[in-house]
Amino acid sequence: MPELRKDPIVDEWVIIATERGKRPSDFRIQIQPRTQTSCVFCAGHEQETPPEVHLVPPVNGQSEGAPWAVRVVPNKFPALQASGAVHTQAEGLGRLVSGVGIHEVIIETPAHARDLSELSVPSVAAVLATYRHRLRTLGADPRLAYALIFKNQGRGAGASLEHAHSQLIGLPLTPPLIKKELQAARAHYHAHQRCIYCDYLHQEVPGPRLVAQTDGFVALTPYAARFPFEMWVLPRFHQHDFARITDTQTTELAGLLKDVLQRLCTVLGNPPFNYILHTAPFARPQPGHWTTLEQDYHWHLEITPRLSRTAGFEIGSGLRINPTPPEEAAQALREAA
Amino acid sequence: MPELRKDPIVDEWVIIATERGKRPSDFRIQIQPRTQTSCVFCAGHEQETPPEVHLVPPVNGQSEGAPWAVRVVPNKFPALQASGAVHTQAEGLGRLVSGVGIHEVIIETPAHARDLSELSVPSVAAVLATYRHRLRTLGADPRLAYALIFKNQGRGAGASLEHAHSQLIGLPLTPPLIKKELQAARAHYHAHQRCIYCDYLHQEVPGPRLVAQTDGFVALTPYAARFPFEMWVLPRFHQHDFARITDTQTTELAGLLKDVLQRLCTVLGNPPFNYILHTAPFARPQPGHWTTLEQDYHWHLEITPRLSRTAGFEIGSGLRINPTPPEEAAQALREAA
Numbered sequence: 001m002p003e004l005r006k007d008p009i010v011d012e013w014v015i016i017a018t019e020r021g022k023r024p025s026d027f028r029i030q031i032q033p034r035t036q037t038s039c040v041f042c043a044g045h046e047q048e049t050p051p052e053v054h055l056v057p058p059v060n061g062q063s064e065g066a067p068w069a070v071r072v073v074p075n076k077f078p079a080l081q082a083s084g085a086v087h088t089q090a091e092g093l094g095r096l097v098s099g100v101g102i103h104e105v106i107i108e109t110p111a112h113a114r115d116l117s118e119l120s121v122p123s124v125a126a127v128l129a130t131y132r133h134r135l136r137t138l139g140a141d142p143r144l145a146y147a148l149i150f151k152n153q154g155r156g157a158g159a160s161l162e163h164a165h166s167q168l169i170g171l172p173l174t175p176p177l178i179k180k181e182l183q184a185a186r187a188h189y190h191a192h193q194r195c196i197y198c199d200y201l202h203q204e205v206p207g208p209r210l211v212a213q214t215d216g217f218v219a220l221t222p223y224a225a226r227f228p229f230e231m232w233v234l235p236r237f238h239q240h241d242f243a244r245i246t247d248t249q250t251t252e253l254a255g256l257l258k259d260v261l262q263r264l265c266t267v268l269g270n271p272p273f274n275y276i277l278h279t280a281p282f283a284r285p286q287p288g289h290w291t292t293l294e295q296d297y298h299w300h301l302e303i304t305p306r307l308s309r310t311a312g313f314e315i316g317s318g319l320r321i322n323p324t325p326p327e328e329a330a331q332a333l334r335e336a337a
Numbered sequence: 338m339p340e341l342r343k344d345p346i347v348d349e350w351v352i353i354a355t356e357r358g359k360r361p362s363d364f365r366i367q368i369q370p371r372t373q374t375s376c377v378f379c380a381g382h383e384q385e386t387p388p389e390v391h392l393v394p395p396v397n398g399q400s401e402g403a404p405w406a407v408r409v410v411p412n413k414f415p416a417l418q419a420s421g422a423v424h425t426q427a428e429g430l431g432r433l434v435s436g437v438g439i440h441e442v443i444i445e446t447p448a449h450a451r452d453l454s455e456l457s458v459p460s461v462a463a464v465l466a467t468y469r470h471r472l473r474t475l476g477a478d479p480r481l482a483y484a485l486i487f488k489n490q491g492r493g494a495g496a497s498l499e500h501a502h503s504q505l506i507g508l509p510l511t512p513p514l515i516k517k518e519l520q521a522a523r524a525h526y527h528a529h530q531r532c533i534y535c536d537y538l539h540q541e542v543p544g545p546r547l548v549a550q551t552d553g554f555v556a557l558t559p560y561a562a563r564f565p566f567e568m569w570v571l572p573r574f575h576q577h578d579f580a581r582i583t584d585t586q587t588t589e590l591a592g593l594l595k596d597v598l599q600r601l602c603t604v605l606g607n608p609p610f611n612y613i614l615h616t617a618p619f620a621r622p623q624p625g626h627w628t629t630l631e632q633d634y635h636w637h638l639e640i641t642p643r644l645s646r647t648a649g650f651e652i653g654s655g656l657r658i659n660p661t662p663p664e665e666a667a668q669a670l671r672e673a674a
Contacts (some may be wrong), residue, residue, distance in 0.1 A: 001435055001437075002416065005542075006431055008430035012513060017436070023363075058409055081339055092560060098339075099352060099355075116646050151649055158649065175655055180655075199430060278653070309494075312487030313487055316485055316488075
């Protein structure tokens with residue numbers, strides 16, 4: 001029988017539609033040939049993007065002679081405007097905040113590689129350390145409440161360029177979905193004096209939704225997976241803010257991330273996917289900015305393969321229909337080692 | 338400058354990204370030729386679907402000799418299971434409700450027409466009256482808390498068949514997004530003794546976001562439009578439950594709906610879109626079912642063209658980026674008369 005499942009953290013529901021029971025092979029994607037051999041994100045084309053705001057030097061001679069390993073540039077078509085002050089006003093029943101914010105592109109490799117998982121572990125670690133650097137740097141901008149770091153890979157996931165890259169959008173408000181997590185985590189902490197994500201890990205590891213783990217990190221399919229083969233990667237140790245991650249931890253996380261992205265490719269071909277880093281908001285004394293305590297949040301990465309289209313039901317209800325139970329997805333991903 | 342706008346009803350935000358400023362012509366869709374001339378939803382193929390649960394007889398000889406004008410059948414691949422009782426249980430930090438519910442397809446015409454807007458006004462009215470019939474009928478099923486009626490038109494909006502149809506999913510819980518509207522509407526009613534949608538209409542009509550109106554109904558682009566060319570159609574009179582609409586009102590609404598869907602085609606070609614009927618939940622005495630009062634909700638139809646892909650930012654933040662200010666969309670739609 002199908003099931004309606006509530007997310008363990010927030011009040012979000014999903015329909016696990018077992019009757020539509022799709023097997024991994026139903027989703028296998030035909031690998032698209034690369035359409036290009038170089039692009040504006042490749043080394044040698046630096047003048048075709050806005051000037052970089054951050055550059056990571058070559059990692060142990062792995063960057064094939066390029067002058068950089070990771071490069072961060074402002075988005076040429078930013079969703080928000082980098083300059084200006086943040087104003088807020090009522091507009092009748094609506095409310096308006098000036099669209100001030102930061103929109104950056106994190107170019108993950110100087111070569112024309114398409115997948116983060118093709119890079120070496122030190123190169124993936126350099127990307128993760130770049131996320132940390134941007135969070136630390138933008139945390140000093142008093143206009144920003146939050147920086148959301150995410151990846152769109154493949155056209156079906158919203159990517160317009162195939163060269164491996166992630167994006168960062170710094171916002172003057174905490175995104176609604178993050179705020180829901182923060183509120184739920186705080187309520188749990190007040191009730192139990194424990195982190196809800198730590199409790200969730202205790203419940204899930206070991207278990208039928210576990211995909212892979214290292215000493216410090218876990219990858220699992222969430223109980224109320226919204227997307228077929230959705231995975232969460234969490235630190236096993238309590239840490240609320242990704243900006244606190246150590247170099248050693250980035251290397252360990254890079255190994256696990258590369259591993260689980262490769263498993264996704266093994267099971268599904270080369271599926272379009274997004275991943276999103278959920279981390280603490282910038283600590284701010286101002287009203288209207290959600291802050292968090294060290295104790296009551298737990299950063300994590302949510303990986304969402306994009307195997308089906310969002311239709312009217314999802315837009316209207318806020319419920320997603322997932323034809324693949326997360327237990328089956330986890331099993332397929334475990335066996336893909 | 339871009340703007341962050343809060344929805345007038347619920348605590349949802351959108352980025353109106355004026356810098357990406359897309360003109361209607363940037364979205365114009367190449368009209369797809371129909372791939373078929375008949376299908377399982379056409380008259381004469383009735384035995385290829387599950388037996389109907391409801392049939393509307395031909396409307397004034399407009400059904401081209403077919404034995405029906407509108408036909409309602411169970412979905413062959415239902416998201417929920419029609420039989421069984423509703424059970425709920427805790428699963429660690431998660432929660433489980435058995436996936437019992439109703440999934441129906443409303444076939445809007447016996448001929449192989451693709452668009453509701455191609456039908457005559459009496460035929461569109463017959464579809465709307467069918468929605469009313471299903472709400473009244475399913476409201477008697479004590480297992481259901483809500484019935485969500487929606488349309489997916491075009492592959493980009495999640496439709497798998499091109500023959501004009503809508504769907505209904507009856508659920509054992511009130512969908513989260515509807516619940517947010519009900520909660521916001523109730524809070525407003527408690528504070529002001531007025532319906533928030535009636536207040537919103539008072540604020541918006543006349544105004545720069547008005548698209549079209551009749552004596553009884555209004556079509557407008559919402560202040561915090563999540564999608565380019567998103568439109569809401571609302572009754573000007575207060576009515577919380579679509580099941581209360583009269584025959585005269587369905588005919589008037591059908592005329593306006595046909596009009597605004599035709600405007601959408603004139604401006605954008607033949608865009609994929611969804612529409613979703615937001616109406617009151619079934620009145621239930623049980624705990625856990627959200628009920629509403631006659632005074633504190635206002636049904637409406639939300640039309641969401643699907644012109645861009647949902648990417649990592651939207652999935653992670655719950656914020657949507659809309660490159661077309663609703664004022665510009667409304668102007669283009671008004672001028673498309």
